[in-house]
Amino acid sequence: MAPDPTAEQVGPATASARGVLAATCLSTLIVNANTSAVSILLPAISADTGMDVTTLQWAVTGYSLVGAAVIVTSGSLGDVFGRKRVFQLGLLLFVVSCVFIGLSSSGEAVIAGRFVQGAAGATILACGLSLLSVANSGQEQLRAVSLWGAAAAVGAAAGPLLGGVLVEVTGWQGLFWVGALVALACMVLTWKTVSESKDENRSRSIDFAGSGLIALTLGPVILALSKGSAWGWVSPATIGCLAVGVAAGFAFVVVEKRVAVPMLDLGLLRNRVLVGSTVAILIGAGTINGLMYLVSLYFQDPATLGFSPLQAGLATLPATVGLVAVAPLVPRLAKRLGGRQVIGIGFLITAIGFAAVGLVESSWTYGAFVLPLIAIAVGMGLSNGPSSSASTACVPAEQVGSASGVSNMARYVGAAVATALAATIYGAVIADRTAQGESTADALAAGLGTAAWVMAAFSVAGVVMAVVMGRHPAATGTLDDSAASAAAHTHTLPTSATARAAAGAGPE
Template sequence: MASTDETVAPAPRTPLGVMVAACVSTLIVNANTSAVTILLPAISDDVGTPVSTLQWAVTGYLLVGAACIVTSGSLGDVFGRRRVFVGGLVLFIASCGFIALSSSGLAIILGRCIQGASGATLLASGLSLITIASPGEAQLRAVSYWGSASAIGAAVGPLLGGGLVDSFGWQALFWIDAAIAVVLVPLTVLTVSESSDPSRDRSIDWLGTVLIAMVLAPFILAVTKGADWGWVSLPTVACFVVSVGALVAFGKVETTVRAPLVNVALLRNRVLVGATICILVGAAAINGFMYVLSLFFQDPSTLDMTPFQAGLATLPATVGMVAFTPAVPKLASRYGTSTIIGIGFIAMTAGFALLVLTGSNWGYLAFVGPIVLAAVGLCLSNNPCSSAATGAVDQAEVGAASGLSNMARYVGPSVMTAIVAALYANIPADRLAAGASATDALISGFRAASLALAVVSASGIVLVYLVRGSRPSGPTTGVDVAIAAAAPVHTIPRPEPA
């Protein structure tokens, strides 16, 4: 998020217009993001592309978003936040239409990659618009509304997506999103004033943006195809080499460009680094979990749920998070940030570990406890991590710290979703080839994915050491609760009253 101290920001034509445009856009972006996994089996049946290939519709979206989330904020600071926001809306509309009209898996994956860029742009520039346009206490209210809209979108996405695919087909989600975004374009143009940051360096770290994508794409491709190609085959090794080479090049570039995506100096801040890695781990685990869970629930060999039923089955996670969110800032303030983060990761690890015991006689109710544990664990860890990340730096560096943690929210899920997708596809295939039933084969894949998620979550318990010593300051308010609600999908620095 851009600093507001030296920003040129004329009074908004209609403050309500800024609020509606920013909040509705984040709601539809996050609803779209969380709903797509529910749609994958229906898309697979329609276009004839295996779900194991269509996972790139999820990971491709995330890896492009990781590359664009910071760059899009920089573009708004330099060229105008309203201009970039409207550009994001137009790109989002185009990507929705392209996906809905696509008849091949490759086209859908391409459309989702484009949508990753537009989604990241809308999140980054939308938050900047309401922050710049709303001074003092109005800014606090604006941020709380934006945070609530972000959380609501992510929560209702699976249920909405499942209901739409059952009633109208998988394309309906994208047509509805496009229609809403179309309305937001004239609303934004007519009611939102332009703003920019003339004090900011006008250079954009394009090379860093490309290198982030080059780090992630080959790595994910190797993870996805390694079992088929062979883990020591030339294509697999080449992908890993390109990924590592791009990471080294990214590190060098970030120390030389005038306006880097990542301020390397911040990486010497132990608390910021620890909090950011914890955010990455939590986001990776919960997104990988929702991917494999929705597929497992819908498979005819397991619970054979409809898409709507599968979306409904995620409600315990939403209820658990909603119930605990108001208490998280107070708990962190009373017991310490690192303590609550550690408890959160313990709960996530326990939830996933229980799912390693999944049996063929398990009905849906057997999954509810582990689902709630994992969701509550995420709730307990994410907000304190976000607060620790932005609270560990000076006010002038808060925007860079939040940008780093938001990039982590894309990087972690893109990699972890690829890992669990590979496990869930390859292990059942091997078990089927060995003569196992379809049910037993899928359960083996689900157990392996759950074990991987438990191991990743357990690493968060160890990483809590890096966050020790950080404590939130000030009384807990409704704004803190809204920021906590949004924390699983976006880091929002708590604005300072004027």
Template structure:
């Protein structure tokens, strides 16, 4: 699952999003309901599709790398355009942009369900990502605009609570729909939710804007961010099948790198940048975002492969795979209040070193199980340890980002941190796909030799390598040979999974080291031009 629960900074976006609009007290519960249902659509879609991927891959005869695009096309546009979506709401009206985003998301969901090949599904998922980039920041800003400061805390708590429930039931619901009916219902479930949101918005939600501060819209930055992410992601996803020397792969990689460099240049010069790079000069803010990049790359990239392992290798149903991370979510939900006090008691550095270090142990535990294991003894310990490590990390991470810049820039800072976490997952899925393909191919060749596979069976499975664990067996093989060949395929996937989780553990440890070196023991004050005071040394 590419986004487990709420990404960092969401609560901060609500708390510091905008000035209060003229919203009647009787309408505020309706505004909160619209925000909860709207953001739930994006939360659900960020998790259930991974559970549905094996069914999608089989039904649409897609390769494992095309299945990656089903996830990546959505996540890429959501990550690249998230900050622009918030700016569009500030400039043209939050209610209007939110409603447009919900409408586009619903139409794209129907297009996903009606897709007859994987290319159509990928395009529809990209449109979903654009809609999500408008509705996600809009749903958060509506709460801030409609509730006065003295009532905002309760609204935040309600929204957070329902978000936790959504994160828990979303994958399970998606798995149930896949098992009982079809993967298309994982997308169609968005339609009644969208209709409910639009009716509430039309009748009860007032319009609000961002005033003079919302005058700038960084269109060049948004275009370059999308091209940079898209180019790099395309190169790494397509390289295992086309080869690194393929003209399209090389062109995409070069375009992505050049666009990334151009993005930095533009953001340093444009009047209203979507990513204010000057904030990175603040020690705690820069350190927190480096930690976010490394840790959420591990989380999003590593857990993308977990449902595939459970369904295609271990033989679990989609429903069971959707429920596999419930302990993770419940731990974060139950201990979030306790974790939120850690910075006040111990300062930011301690929790942000200890939390990712615990998460690293969790990732390492994921690399232990082999083929045909029991979830309760093999994977549950890893899920619990990882969940506790992320719990220790997330609330202090958000608090550190907020404290680093002060209240005037907290909305911008939390939005940047939120986007960094999403972009990290997008890049990691593409990069880890290369690792998985390399390890799978190497282990499969050795496994087929050990199984004594015939030349015909070996050639057939070599042609199925792009399916990874979804590879079909050669036609006409006997039961014993089929069992040996299937074990070779599954063991090859597990080999790749172990490599991926080992890298995730290393990334988590690097994120802990980044906290140790770049985050002070106490919240840092702001350097010029944000403050005349000197930042405290670590």
């Protein structure tokens, strides 16, 4: 979650604060690199384990599903039982999951390990940022959080390339062995340099029921999206899964109204700006994850471009690096034009980029993808930063932590649902076109194109959301705002707009 302005803070930078900075930045870098790299690994994992890549999408969606259920609760656990203790537990789980996946010989085991890794990654991010925020104060806190955001952005951008390099050099298992070693180093660094902290004034009530119901809501829905084409969209199995998800969603609302400290303050849902920015964040996270899944498979398929994992990692750079590169320029643009306007423009450009991919033909070479990928990256860079900034600038200071928790959960939900939907559409269209007698290359192009049109439709919905979300304080375009914007596709960080809102500044 974003640092809470009401949280307890210690004095200026100390040796402990520097240790927290090193441990948290290194851990968020490797977690985000690991997360963004996995799509590149799927064809290699499929070839090694024999599991088809459509089923292996659970290695991506399962991670996000568990992350959505855990990210808020893990932060609460840290507040109650000690942030260092829970952060270390997250690192230990990450090491265990990496080792388990690295030793796995079946696709089922890889997927199981990724479920555990989703809990570990969410815990590391939530508690790491909390540790960082309470170990510093004032300008030192802003600087530390900005460096953390930069590390998160670099990790997410470099992940696909790192994954491609390691597949070539060590096999797909190499990514997880490297992750285990880095997490171990973070554990040692944390043990030696980081002091324990907790919120002594917080209720010891933890909303475990809410976490379980989030998972029970998302899991059946994603299963229905993944298997609906094979089962039949109106089959008893598909309808049953959707019914379980809907029932669990209603139960979640009931529970959140009754627990002492809910993981989601339902009162926040009356805030139009927060709801709008959260939906925009969900769409942005969903479309970028769906894109990475699709192009990673399409670029590496022998019937299309036939790239190696390393070549595929390099080929995604216009999207991954472009997304981060454009983001630091966004706060100043938002200050000049207004956050809503920049969000809307961003989603419009993203929609155009996806529509261009939707026109894909089997004869396309990589060069035909470059401009659409750049357009998607620029659009997402424009929309992500202001959406994330709005989510913490539209609430009172005491609700910033809760609002950031909502937006961070939305990222995981968007990633899980959109990746499952993209995988289903891609696989179903390929199977249908192949059955009609089309060549493998034409069927693959049709699958990618259809999924891209769906992502374009979601992006158009983002334009609509920007129009209706309402006005809010805009960031002023500081260096810290740029770092928060660069990290916005992975985590919500406070901006100068957050501080202005806390000080009672008016809307943009």
